[in-house]
Amino acid sequence: MNFADRLAAAIEGKRSHVVVGLDPDYASLPAEIQSRTGPQPDVADMAGAYQDFLEGLLQDLSEVAVAVKIQVAFFEALGAVGYQLYLGLVARARALGYVVIADAKRGDIGNTSEAYAKAHLDVAGADAMTVNAYFGSDGMEPFLRRAREEGKGLFVLVKTSNPGSQELQDLVLADGRPVYRAMASLVEGWGVAARGESGLSAVGAVVGGTHPAQARELRAALPSTPFLIPGYGSQGATAGDMVGLFGPEGVSAVVNSARAILYAYKKRPLPWREAARREAEEMRDALWQVARRGGAV
């Protein structure tokens, strides 16, 4: 089944556009989790702590969040034990009914991209992954083939959420377009052969929620491209910034929040699991209102 159709069905089934970003940071873990390790935790201790923490969140958020986005970097930083934990998390999250996005931001020449696509979409078994397309079409082909033929999804970096994104992405081309619009055109083109019954493509785009005007411009330019929108919560984007981004059916975007959900216990007088659930529920409800205003959901 085409990934875009699967994602749309999941959004409608859970009435949620929330993607929980799994960005574990040992220093931010609740004291209850940290206290299970000794005062000088090694990488195996830290991986065990991540496991306990993320298992709790996955159990409690499965009705609230449509997807999880696993930030591979934080697992790589623990070495092989961390990489093993990443692989286990993909399987566990899929078993709990989440759409699983490997946030790997990989991209290389063709034969190397084939190895990356294999690593994250085949071996790890993620439903979708994030991709950096600086290399162009031949570097993208191994990812695109899996989107066209194997029901996998991609989210290609177009306009990222960080302030420095303007340095390259906003440079203006001779034809008047900024660079990110040229990247967007490539993405829309790659997506044509990967459209599902919904009309949406399995080739999506990463569009930062911290740049609402540019995000709406991209929404208009890319009607068939699902958006993965980072920047909600701790990076500053709000539900109001998402107005107009969900498309006529309300299923053209999902929104990621990581730290604001994971470490919600720091701002709410609640146990950490309950704090995370409450934060995710409020985000879900706020986004649902915005998505309904945009169309027919």
Next chain:
Amino acid sequence: MNFADRLAAAIEGKRSHVVVGLDPDYASLPAEIQSRTGPQPDVADMAGAYQDFLEGLLQDLSEVAVAVKIQVAFFEALGAVGYQLYLGLVARARALGYVVIADAKRGDIGNTSEAYAKAHLDVAGADAMTVNAYFGSDGMEPFLRRAREEGKGLFVLVKTSNPGSQELQDLVLADGRPVYRAMASLVEGWGVAARGESGLSAVGAVVGGTHPAQARELRAALPSTPFLIPGYGSQGATAGDMVGLFGPEGVSAVVNSARAILYAYKKRPLPWREAARREAEEMRDALWQVARRGGAV
């Protein structure tokens, strides 16, 4: 010690600009290595075969190659056992006196780039890594800090070796520069604070050897930036394409070849280790002649 100075000293010490790309591919391994596994190798068997193969190459090429470039993708594709092998290879190659470049092409927002820098430069312990700077300065800072302060090196994607690189990288900006020149300017700027006694910076650039005119244009524009040049050998670039890229001292570039060295036994009637060594020696000698013509080595 600044990475650029360390790399220059290694080039002069070994009289070599050769970087061996460690891109293991099970189907291409010599029969002698493949025969040690059963007919249906699992990932542990494949990792063992990679280990045997790469250990042989590392032993035989340590006098010929100044550096190895480990293509992380091919290890990720074997899962956690592959990731463990990658970590072991970095340590082994460093112990044998190679400069070790983790070819990871990572890049993300700041706190995530911090995790990637930690994973490859701190935990794995590579001397340098390849980076994708589509995110801009704030996403680069964790990598740049290690180049300025910790003797680590970076090679930022500027103009890649693949045909599709023109689709985004060659687009012309309103000021007349192609996108890759804008990326080059960012790289040169980031490198100013990371220059060594040689005048070269620890912030280098990936510049494909398959585009010689553009590579020479970049050489002129970036006098302080070391180049990592992929595309030699199986991608088609020759020593002649490298004329003018090594700088006045002959130490401003290193050149990567992967498949043409690793699988040289397919084209030479020699045992695989000897075939690889012969291929690397011929590459070394050809590049040394070219680098001398460019300057004072």
